[in-house]
Amino acid sequence: MSMAVWAGRLLFALVWGAMLANLVWPFPGKGFALFLILMMVLIAVHLLQLLMFVTVYKEHILWRRGDYWQIVIFGIIGWLAIVQSQPQRQPK
Numbered sequence: 001m002s003m004a005v006w007a008g009r010l011l012f013a014l015v016w017g018a019m020l021a022n023l024v025w026p027f028p029g030k031g032f033a034l035f036l037i038l039m040m041v042l043i044a045v046h047l048l049q050l051l052m053f054v055t056v057y058k059e060h061i062l063w064r065r066g067d068y069w070q071i072v073i074f075g076i077i078g079w080l081a082i083v084q085s086q087p088q089r090q091p092k
Contacts, residue, residue: 001080001084002084004080005077005080005081005084008074008077008080009074009077009081011077012073012074012075012077015042016073018035019035019038019039019042022035022036022039023036023039043072045075046071046072046073046074046075047072049071049075049076049079050068050071050072053071053079054068061082061083061086062086062089062090062091063082064089067082070082
């Protein structure tokens with residue numbers, strides 16, 4: 001599972017790199033608008049996932065501040081990383 005999480009993070013890093021590269025160096029033609037719309041959809045979906053995970057699992061999971069960002073950036077892959085790290089976390 002650990003390798004799958006790292007592979008997913010790498011994939012999302014490439015996706016975010018393409019999205020941010022489009023902002024710095026706009027892609028020619030309609031590519032700029034397409035990637036801008038895709039970036040907004042990606043952000044909206046990941047924020048929706050964060051809302052769902054926090055409302056359902058707030059009492060069952062030990063959350064850290066970075067966990068919220070992990071879900072916003074990596075989506076379900078970030079959630080898998082949080083669940084995978086739970087046995088090592090100590091309650092406050």
